[in-house]
Amino acid sequence: MSEETVEDFRRRAHEWIRANLRPASGSTQTLRGGGDEQDLAEVAREREVQRMLFDAGFAGICVPTEYGGQGLTHAHQRAFNDELVGYEYPARLQVPPMTPCMAVLLEFGTEEQKKLHVPGILKGEEIWMQLLSEPSGGSDVAGALTSAVREGDEWVLNGSKIWTSGAWWANWGLVLARTNWDVPKHRGLTVFMLPLDAPGVTVHRIEMLNGNREFCQEFLSDVRVPDTDRVGDVDDGWTVGVRWMFHERMQYNSPYVTRPTGAAREGEKGSILNVVRDAGRLQDPVARELAGEALELGLVTEALNHRVARGIMSGTMTDQAAAVGRLLMCTSLARQSTLAFQIAGAAGGAWNDDDGQAAERGIDYLMRQTASIGGGTTEMARNVIAERVLGMPREPSLDRNVPFRDVPRGSARS
DSSP states (O other): OOOOOHHHHHHHHHHHHHHHSOBOOOOOOTTOOOOHHHHHHHHHHHHHHHHHHHHTTOSSTTSOGGGTSOOOOHHHHHHHHHHTTTBOOOGGGTTTIIIIIIHHHHHHOOHHHHHHHHHHHHHTSOOEEEEOOOTTTTTOGGGOOOEEEEETTEEEEEEEEEEEETGGGOSEEEEEEEOOSSSOGGGSEEEEEEETTSTTEEEEEOOOTTSOOOEEEEEEEEEEEEGGGEESOTTBHHHHHHHHHHHHHHGGGSTTOOOOTTHHHHHHHHHHHHHHHHTTOTTOHHHHHHHHHHHHHHHHHHHHHHHHHHHHHHTSSOGGGHHHHHHHHHHHHHHHHHHHHHHHGGGGTSOOGGGGGGTTHHHHHHTTTGGGTTTSOHHHHHHHIIIIISOOOOOOOTTTTSOGGGSOOOOOOO
8 A cells, every 4th residue: 555645634634634634722831830720621622633633544653564653754744744833732731742752662662562552642542741850850861769679570569750741640650660779770770661550659749839830759668560561672771762862862853743833833832922911012123023022932942943853854854853952942931931921010920900911920930940840851962962963071970880879979858
């Protein structure tokens, strides 16, 4: 059977989207809590939409057919994303479920693992999260203290992971754990798949300063995982981890992600212009200049991300260049939140029901660094760019070639 051309695929997508999906409900503010009931209702609807996409042949457009996908090209995915502009889509089921989680399974999972889990992800039946960061590790992912000890055909996991978005409503997680303490830290790690309702897993929700409780901390107490749920070789988890973090940095530029083209830019456009309007500053040249800067940042960020994605896909750029797009995106989002707060003025800090989109911009301003921390800090992105893209010398490391159990660590604090 010949591959469907991009234009034929686009026409089919155009007709199906308009016949089956609802118009987009408008931009939403990142990490603004609407309450558990609303969040769960939105997750349920996104699962439903994901299943609709699967049944219509629009889920996993670039995923091989043997795992439930369509086996098409990145150009087909881009065409679908173009047609999706202005319509609803399953946003929470894209990052991290599709990438990095599904992407890691496709790259490192066994045939049995891929056939068991990838179709469920594409149908919206399985929602995956990444259990990567730890309370003691900061951005040093390789410094994981969560341990996995083998007992026959099982592994026993103990430790804690933190800053897992949406773990309270997810099904599965990818876990990076320490399996060997007698080798340098990068050489003693292993990746596992973990059902989040497994015995011994406790999910604690973290309340942010704006009341949002999306981020979670997971406590693993003698959690038993079969060896069949190991991803990659024992003690070779860093090989998996390097690609894991690449897929994480790709985020919405990944060929596995379904998202309206220019979603961030269009959402910010509507948002920032509504702030100007609701702050009563449509004719204020200062407000218009600030709004123009915010829109310009969106345009430049989108253009750079597309360029980097094309370069990586074509092989003209190293895959580590994904850090370039991530760095600009994070700094851009922080600046856009600052600009919106400046435009909103007093209504951004103390608002009433009549202040519309100008309300709560002060909270967004206080939360502006979230994107620069989650998914790997901007400091780490700068290191990757310097060392792996520009070829600059690596920073000195006192724990290189030192067995991990001999690396000095601070005492735990209560």
